[in-house]
Amino acid sequence: MPFNTELVGSTVELLVLKLLAERAMYGYEIIQIVNDRTDGAFNWKEGTLYPVLHRLEGQGYLVTEWRVGDTGKKRKYYALTRKGLSYAGDKVTEWNTFSHSVNAVLIQPA
Amino acid sequence: MQEPSFEKLAADAAAGLRADQEVYRDVTQELHSFLEDKADRFRREGHDEAESVGLAKKAFGSPLEVASELLNANRGRLRLRALLRIGFNALIIPLAILMALYVGYGRAARVQNASAMLIGGGAKLPTLPFLGTKAVLDAKHAGLLRLPVGTTGNAPRLRQFWEAHRDDLDGYKYYAYYALYASGDEAQYARDMREGERIEPDNALYNVLLAEYYLNRGVQARSDSKKKPFDDILDRRLFNFGIVELHKAVKKPYLRTYHLDIVRLRLNALPRPLLTEDYLNRISMTSAELFPYYARYRNLARKISAGARSLNEEGQTHDAEAVMDAGESYAILLARDEDTVLIGALVSTAVASIVTKDGAEFYGQIGAQTKARQAQALYSKLRNFSGNWKASRHNNPAFTKMLKRHGSNLSSVIFPVFGGVVPITEGELTPGRMQEHALIEGFGLEFLQLLLALLLVGTVMQGIIWHYRLRGAVSAPLLLMPPAREILRILWWGVALPILIYAVYSRLPIIGGRQYGWGYLGWRFGAELLVLGFLVLWLPARMINRYVRRRCDDLEIPLPPAHEEAAVSRMVRGMLIGAIVLAVIVMALPSDRTPLVLKFIGILLALALIVTGARYAAAKRREFGLYYGTLARSMAPLYAFAIILLTLTAQPWLLYREATWLHRDTVLLGYLANSNSGPTACTSIETRVTQDYSRKLLQVLDRKR
Numbered sequence: 151m152p153f154n155t156e157l158v159g160s161t162v163e164l165l166v167l168k169l170l171a172e173r174a175m176y177g178y179e180i181i182q183i184v185n186d187r188t189d190g191a192f193n194w195k196e197g198t199l200y201p202v203l204h205r206l207e208g209q210g211y212l213v214t215e216w217r218v219g220d221t222g223k224k225r226k227y228y229a230l231t232r233k234g235l236s237y238a239g240d241k242v243t244e245w246n247t248f249s250h251s252v253n254a255v256l257i258q259p260a
Numbered sequence: 261m262q263e264p265s266f267e268k269l270a271a272d273a274a275a276g277l278r279a280d281q282e283v284y285r286d287v288t289q290e291l292h293s294f295l296e297d298k299a300d301r302f303r304r305e306g307h308d309e310a311e312s313v314g315l316a317k318k319a320f321g322s323p324l325e326v327a328s329e330l331l332n333a334n335r336g337r338l339r340l341r342a343l344l345r346i347g348f349n350a351l352i353i354p355l356a357i358l359m360a361l362y363v364g365y366g367r368a369a370r371v372q373n374a375s376a377m378l379i380g381g382g383a384k385l386p387t388l389p390f391l392g393t394k395a396v397l398d399a400k401h402a403g404l405l406r407l408p409v410g411t412t413g414n415a416p417r418l419r420q421f422w423e424a425h426r427d428d429l430d431g432y433k434y435y436a437y438y439a440l441y442a443s444g445d446e447a448q449y450a451r452d453m454r455e456g457e458r459i460e461p462d463n464a465l466y467n468v469l470l471a472e473y474y475l476n477r478g479v480q481a482r483s484d485s486k487k488k489p490f491d492d493i494l495d496r497r498l499f500n501f502g503i504v505e506l507h508k509a510v511k512k513p514y515l516r517t518y519h520l521d522i523v524r525l526r527l528n529a530l531p532r533p534l535l536t537e538d539y540l541n542r543i544s545m546t547s548a549e550l551f552p553y554y555a556r557y558r559n560l561a562r563k564i565s566a567g568a569r570s571l572n573e574e575g576q577t578h579d580a581e582a583v584m585d586a587g588e589s590y591a592i593l594l595a596r597d598e599d600t601v602l603i604g605a606l607v608s609t610a611v612a613s614i615v616t617k618d619g620a621e622f623y624g625q626i627g628a629q630t631k632a633r634q635a636q637a638l639y640s641k642l643r644n645f646s647g648n649w650k651a652s653r654h655n656n657p658a659f660t661k662m663l664k665r666h667g668s669n670l671s672s673v674i675f676p677v678f679g680g681v682v683p684i685t686e687g688e689l690t691p692g693r694m695q696e697h698a699l700i701e702g703f704g705l706e707f708l709q710l711l712l713a714l715l716l717v718g719t720v721m722q723g724i725i726w727h728y729r730l731r732g733a734v735s736a737p738l739l740l741m742p743p744a745r746e747i748l749r750i751l752w753w754g755v756a757l758p759i760l761i762y763a764v765y766s767r768l769p770i771i772g773g774r775q776y777g778w779g780y781l782g783w784r785f786g787a788e789l790l791v792l793g794f795l796v797l798w799l800p801a802r803m804i805n806r807y808v809r810r811r812c813d814d815l816e817i818p819l820p821p822a823h824e825e826a827a828v829s830r831m832v833r834g835m836l837i838g839a840i841v842l843a844v845i846v847m848a849l850p851s852d853r854t855p856l857v858l859k860f861i862g863i864l865l866a867l868a869l870i871v872t873g874a875r876y877a878a879a880k881r882r883e884f885g886l887y888y889g890t891l892a893r894s895m896a897p898l899y900a901f902a903i904i905l906l907t908l909t910a911q912p913w914l915l916y917r918e919a920t921w922l923h924r925d926t927v928l929l930g931y932l933a934n935s936n937s938g939p940t941a942c943t944s945i946e947t948r949v950t951q952d953y954s955r956k957l958l959q960v961l962d963r964k965r
Contacts, residue, residue, distance in 0.1 A: 177290065178297035195319065196273070196294060197326040201333035204287075208337035213743070216289075216814040223297075224814070226290045 158192055162202050164245050165192075167230070167238035170212065174229035176219075177203060203228055211237050266295045266313075272323040276331030280338050281738045285815040287330060295320060345739055348897045353720065356900035359907040360713035367706045374537040410522070410549060415441045432460045433518040439466060440517060440553050446498075449473055463516050464593055467509035472560040474502030481566035491566040491573070499567060503583055506564065510589035515597045523549045534919050536699055554607040557594060561587065561611040565618035577626050584622050587615035588635075592961050595954065602678065602950045609957055613642050641960050649953065662686060665780045668696035671928055672779060678949040684927060692928045693777050695921035697785075700778055702914040704789040708796060709903055709911075715797070716899035719892045726889025729882070737889025739897075740811050742804075747901060750807070754800030755902050759910055762792045796902070804898045808891045820884040828880045835873030839866040 169180055181194050206212045211234030215227050230238060264272070270291035277284040295316050302312035320326070369385040408417040418441055422434040435456055442452045449470070456466035478498030482489045493499045509515070523546050533539055564587040571580035591612040597604075616639035623632035663672045667689045675684065726737045742750075766772045766788065773781055812819055820828075846862030881888050927945050 176293075178294050182301075195321050196291065197321055197329045200287075200291070200326070201329040204330065204333040204337070208334065208340075216810075223293065224289075225293050225297075226286070226814075 153191070158194075159198070161245075162194070162198055163206070164241045166199070166202055166206070167211070167234065167241055170228055170230045171235060171238045174215075174227045176225040176227050178225075180228075206234065210234070264317075266292050266299075266316075269317060269320060269323055270295065273320075273326040274330060275323075276327045277334055277338065280341055281735055282740055282811075282815065283334060283338065283341065285735075285738075285817075287334075289814065289816055291326075341741060344741055348739065348741070348900075352897055352900045352904070353716065356716060356903040357713060360709050360716075360903050363706055363709055363907060363911060364713075367703070370535070370537050374540050409526075410437060410441050410519075412441050412443050415443055430521070433521055435459050436463065436465055436516065436518045437522050439469060440519070442469075446473075462513050464509040464512035465515055465517060467505045467512065468515060468560065468590070468593075469556070471502045471505035471509060472556050472563070474498045474505060475563035475567060476559060478502050479563045479567045479570065481562045482569075483562055491569045493567070493570045493574075499570075502563070503567060503579075503586075506560075506583065506586050506590065510586045510593060512593075515593045517553075517597065519549060520601070533922070535915065536695065536918065536922065539922060554603065557607055558610055558614070561591070561614040564590065565614060565622070568618075568622055572622065572626060580622070581626060581628065584615070584619050588612075588619060591615045592958075595957050595961055602946050602953065605950050605954050605957065608954075609642065609646055612957070612961060613639065613646070616642060638961070645956065645960050663689070665776055666690070666693060667777050668692040668928070669777065669779050670696065672777070674928065675945060678945060684945060688927045689777075691921045691925035694774065695918055695925065696778050697774060698914050698917040698921060700785070701789070702911075702918065704793065705906060705910055705914060708793050709906055711793070711797060712899050712903050712906075715801075716896055716903065719896040719899065722892035723889055723896065726885050726892060729878070730885050730889060733886070735886060737886060737893050738815075738817075740808060740890060740894040742807055742811075742894075746807060747898070750800050750803045750898060751901055751905055754803050755796055755905055756909075758792055758795040758799065759906075762788065800898055800902055801895065804895050805891065808894050809887075812887050812890060817886050817890060818884055819887055820881065824880075828877055832873045832877045835869050835876070839869040839873070842866040842869065 165184060166180060169175060169183060175183070177196075177199055181199060184192050184194055203212065207214060207228070211231060212228045213231055215229070216224055217227050218224050267288075270288045273291050274284050274287040277287055298319055299312045299316040302315045303309070307315060372385050408414040408421065410418065415438065418434070418438040422431065422438050425431050425434055428434070439452060439456045442449060444452070453466040453470040453473075456463070460466075475498075478493065478495040478500075479502070480488065480490075480492040480494050482491050526545060526549070527542055530538075530542070530545075533542065564583060568580045568584040568587070571577075571583060591608070594611055595605075595608040597608075616635045619635035620632050620639055623629070623635055660676065663675055666686050667675070671689055671692050723737055723739075730736055766774055769775075773784060778785055809819060842862060843866040846859050846866070849859065849862075
């Protein structure tokens, strides 16, 4: 079932931060992992991911570095800064609280 | 319609970022790499090449939409980077150049003014705030002094000053000071000296000055002229007046000029001293104030002897003997006045030597054998005393060694003048030595800043040249903006850390070697500063070079192969060295034996070498002009930051150290500011030495009595 675009858009930043909290990744890798973990439910495109990555970089939450990967190709890796790590933690907490509240309404006691 | 390539697609998607070439190139490369990855995935899934590329492009979506999204996401960053670029080009670089010029001019003014004060050469330059207080007395600060400077031309102003302050506690001193420089016709001069006598009846100064005034005009001494080597009374009336004044003078209890009080008054009116040149200014003022009238004291001694001899030749032996007796009393009167200024004590010795030597001869001629023997004995003692003092300057190797090892260069110059028995300890030499270290380190730092400024201007020029050469190309040279962290890393490792290591190392006890003077440390001090200078110039250049190369590689800017770059650099360096060597040889050729045409050809050849080297480098590097232009443009801000960093940290620190050590100095320069109430002399050591010298001189002179 395709999700509402706005709903998907509102979670991109959270998911990117959460993934980058695990390790530094390049753009295509982030999309691959999201697709793998969601069984393709989120069909992110360049227009979805890169603006978010660039905005977070501009805000000082991410740093970038060009590295040569195992395949010999150069890729631009994104990693969280200390400030970004703290921001990622805040965003996850915010999401958990939000989803818990939504669920509390949606899942009525039998 | 032909399908756009990945490059074109990525470039179109990043088109909105073109205003910032670094971001544009970066994003283009990123999107291109993304498209490649996506195509790879389709290839792995079994699609053929064309299908894989097509699917990747299709999945990419509309480049226009992506461009719009990317522009929105990067708008803030682009604005900030644009501001930073303007800041680098219009603010940081000009500010650094201004700072370097400010520091350079400040040092030039300090050096020039110190030189003008010490050796009197060249014009004095205005000093700048933070880089030294008033080394030159401009009109405003001269006005702060309570008295005009003592010169004959200033005599009317000196008198006005006395008239305005005649009822002050020190009013009589101001009159004495005026009397030293008073001039005018005979009647006026006599009236001035009579006025002095009335103000201070016990002071022999006015009678001495008047006696010198009359005798200088009334008597010719045999030492006055080689053409007329004989004594003669030229004007009987003036001669008689002079002798009367001389007899009056030697009957008075003391002779005081008060010039030391006046110098102290003047020094205290100066702005607070801060740096070395301020102290040199004080020494210069003190010297200028004390020297002018010593010649008159010595002249009077010669005229007394000439007068006595002339009277004797006329048969007035009794009067002549009285004049010669008065001469010896005058010498003692003078010796008692000078107690802190060495030159004054030496003049007293010279006067005593003249009157005793001439007295021995004179008394012998008139048959006063006892007096002749006494005068001869006294003259011999004076000669021995003076000779021993002079010899002691050269016969104290232990003291000379201590000065050389632990003293500053200034102390090594000044202290030996005072004789070999200067009562000074190693500890007292420390402030002067450390002040000199700070001063030399300051010179080194400013030289380094000058070199950094030259490199900065050089890189800016190179950036402009490459921009001009690459006009019409796809891209102009970029001004890469390393992240703040990278800039701080380069400044820390390349500039701050080497300087900190030097600062800590050089101040370490024993190892640092700062227990020794600059003259003793010699090559070691120079080598340390050279190594430090080299590191501060080389390390940041190396680090920014590596950063720029890496970034250019990321941004797909063609890079010259390292071996090719090294070969070009070697060739250019060789040509430049050749040009310098040629120019030096041409300049060193003796002007009188070398035709001007030859020198002209030599200079032309040197210039041709430089131009050829530059053209060779430009031709070889043209292919990689974008990289070299980017390198030059990106290095300039780093040099600017280095200059600003040094100007705001190391520079004030060294000035502070120099001022601190100067104020701690109790024997050399700092003494002039530290002692407002003590005896005034050029240094406290001079005071100590002169007091000791004067005491011994008086012992010699009094032994006769």
